[in-house]
Amino acid sequence: NxxxxxxxxxxxxxxxxxxxxxxxxxxxxxxxxxxxxxxxxxxxxxxxxxxxxxxxxxxxxxxxxxxxxxxxxxxxxxxxxxxxxxxxxxxxxxxxxxxxxxxxxxxxxxxxxxxxxxxxxxxxxxxxxxxxxxxxxxxxxxxxxxxxxxxxxxxxxxxxxxxxxxxxxxxxxxxxxxxxxxxxxxxxxxxxxxxxxxxxxxxxxxxxxxxxxxxxxxxxxxxxxxxxxxxxxxxxxxFNSAITAHGDDQHRTALNTYYSLAACTLSTYAMSALTAHDGKLDMVHIQNAALAGGVAAGTAGEMMLTPFGSMIVGFLAGIISVLGYKYLSPILESKxxxxxxxxxxxxxxxxxxxxxxxxxxxxxxxxxxxxxxxxxxxxxxxxxxxxxxxxxxxxxxxxxxxxxYWEVIESVINWYPVLSIEMTVHKYNYGISCKKTEFFLFVWFLISF
Structure with a gap:
């Protein structure tokens, strides 16, 4: 080795x-x-x-x-x-x-x-x-x-x-x-x-x-x-409106993207919970699929898409993206x-x-x-x-x-889960309050940085 x-x-x-x-x-x-x-x-x-x-x-x-x-x-x-x-x-x-x-x-x-x-x-x-x-x-x-x-x-x-x-x-x-x-x-x-x-x-x-x-x-x-x-x-x-023509084009692009992202976020949360066996949200979906509305509104953003149309685009983009993370990504890797x-x-x-x-x-x-x-x-x-x-x-x-590739100092943040368990045990053995336990964990968290 x-x-x-x-x-x-x-x-x-x-x-x-x-x-x-x-x-x-x-x-x-x-x-x-x-x-x-x-x-x-x-x-x-x-x-x-x-x-x-x-x-x-x-x-x-x-x-x-x-x-x-x-x-x-x-x-x-x-x-x-x-x-x-x-x-x-x-x-x-x-x-x-x-x-x-x-x-x-x-x-x-x-x-x-x-x-x-x-x-x-x-x-x-x-x-x-x-x-x-x-x-x-x-x-x-x-x-x-x-x-x-x-x-x-x-x-x-x-x-x-x-x-x-x-x-x-x-x-x-x-x-x-x-x-x-x-x-x-x-x-x-x-x-x-x-x-x-x-x-x-x-x-x-x-x-x-x-x-x-x-x-x-x-x-x-x-x-x-x-x-x-x-x-x-x-x-x-x-991002979508940065180089569009001044005036109504730029204004409309920003507005269409704004509503597309908002609708996309709600459909992302809905699909994330719906596709989970226990109904819990998946952070991978929230971190990524909630942004798909901005991508989908990129080409048509400066057109007369209307807020209504923008919301439909964002809504569908969130659904497609979550389904991709849930079902398509494993297929891409395995097949x-x-x-x-x-x-x-x-x-x-x-x-x-x-x-x-x-x-x-x-x-x-x-x-x-x-x-x-x-x-x-x-x-x-x-x-x-x-x-x-x-x-x-x-x-x-x-x-x-x-x-x-980096000089990495192994910080105590890697010990955080272990420390949490030990402090919980001490809480019951020595009567340390829950608030004190959380305070000590918070101090350790800050020191780790």
Whole structure:
């Protein structure tokens, strides 16, 4: 066992692999930005001040509040949503942070390249920041499918490839086919979900059962995951409306998403209790399916969907998502060999397709064309590249484990259940009051942090 452990430490050691990858990627990005990127007309001081207009006409004042909301969703919402694994909290938030920082830079270049160069330059401003965050969101959706089973170097490689293909997919859908997808049901959620599922299929681990005991949550990890859920839920109207046209379009998108999420939440709670044998709510459903209404309202959000229609969309999305978590996810793993850690197919895949159908039948047909054989072959190639034994991927027995890549101090929070039992025993033996017991447990909980 000691020999095997030593080999694993050598394989997963990031001392050279991660620094080399990060330095090379960032140096390349800095050079490309220096050569290709410049401020747009509303950011460049020389261009802005040569025009006759009010300072408050600048697009910054219209778009930046939405950008802030989207940015919070990317770094806090997605990051904490994935902290449900009991021993993978550092990696969930930390790797989310890492790949998001890379993806938004690379996305600026790729989206600028495909969506129009201006005199050989890519112009950047607040709207390009929002679009880069959208692309990053798609990468983080894919991250959820392979959560716990990949090294940070593998994730960086995946981000580089996915951002590039995202920009191609977005160009075909929005520019060539002329579809409307302000909230990204097709371009962000559907693409990110099925890209991640394809990578997860290629990276299939037949012996993943060795880490099964760590592929689960505990009380406090589910609470942290709910932080991510609530941030995503609150800011989703901003996400869907961030780049829609000013005026009634943006107003209508936010309102439609608002009511879709509300209806989705109630149907999620209802279905969670209905599908449980004892009628108890499942935190997996609440953390994820309650967000499906925002995904499903993405494409059609700016249309005259009406509050009534939005609520129907959200209501159905919650039902579909819960049923997916309950019945479809086990089938995907057992029959198709797709180990979807976060269930991105249920939160982003199926609701994304539903959103495309609600938005327009032609858009859904275009999505089918986008995910044709050519793109699937490229994704499979990426999966095989990521599977090479040079990236420090964890062994089957070490998946879903922070200590492989992080300095982890075993805190007393791991002793919390044992401590609770001991204090309860002492309560009866020595007459300690229930309130004192809870106080002592609370103190221990604080010390553990």
């Amino acid at each position: 000691i020999i095997a452990r030593g080999r694993e430490d050598t394989n997963t050691n990031m001392r050279l692999k991660l620094p080399i990858t990060c330095f090379i990627l960032e140096i390349i990005l800095i050079i490309l930005f220096g050569v290709l990127v410049e401020y747009d007309k509303e950011t460049d001081a020389r261009k802005w001040h040569h025009s006759n207009h009010s300072e408050y006409d600048n697009d910054f004042y219209y778009r930046y509040p939405s950008f802030q909301d989207v940015h919070v969703m990317i770094f806090i919402g997605f990051g904490f949503l994935m902290t449900f694994l009991q021993r993978y909290g550092f990696s969930s938030v930390g790797f989310n942070f890492l790949i998001a920082a890379l993806a938004l830079q690379w996305a600026t270049l790729m989206q600028g390249f495909f969506h129009g160069m201006h005199g050989g330059k890519i112009h950047v401003g607040v709207e390009s920041m929002i679009n880069a965050d959208f692309c990053t969101g798609s990468v983080l959706i894919s991250f959820g499918a392979v959560l716990g089973k990949t090294s940070p170097v593998q994730l960086l490689v995946m981000a580089v490839f996915e951002v590039t293909l995202f920009a191609v997919n977005e160009f075909i859908l929005l520019s060539l086919l002329g579809t409307k997808d302000a909230g990204g049901s097709m371009t962000i959620h559907t693409f990110g979900a099925y890209f991640g599922l394809m990578v997860a299929r290629v990276l299939y681990r037949p012996n993943l059962h060795k880490s099964k005991h760590k592929n689960s949550s505990v009380y406090h990890s589910d609470m942290f995951a709910m932080i991510g859920t609530l941030y995503l839920w609150m800011f989703w109207p901003s 198709l060999k797709i180990q979807d850690t976060c269930g991105v197919h249920n939160l982003h895949g199926m609701p994304g397709v539903m959103g495309a159908i609600v938005g327009a039948v032609t858009a859904s047909l275009a999505t089918k064309e986008i995910y044709g054989d050519g793109l699937i072959q490229i994704i499979f190639c990426l999966g095989f590249i990521m599977k090479l034994p040079i990236y420090g991927a964890p062994s089957d027995a070490s998946c879903f484990e922070d200590s492989i």
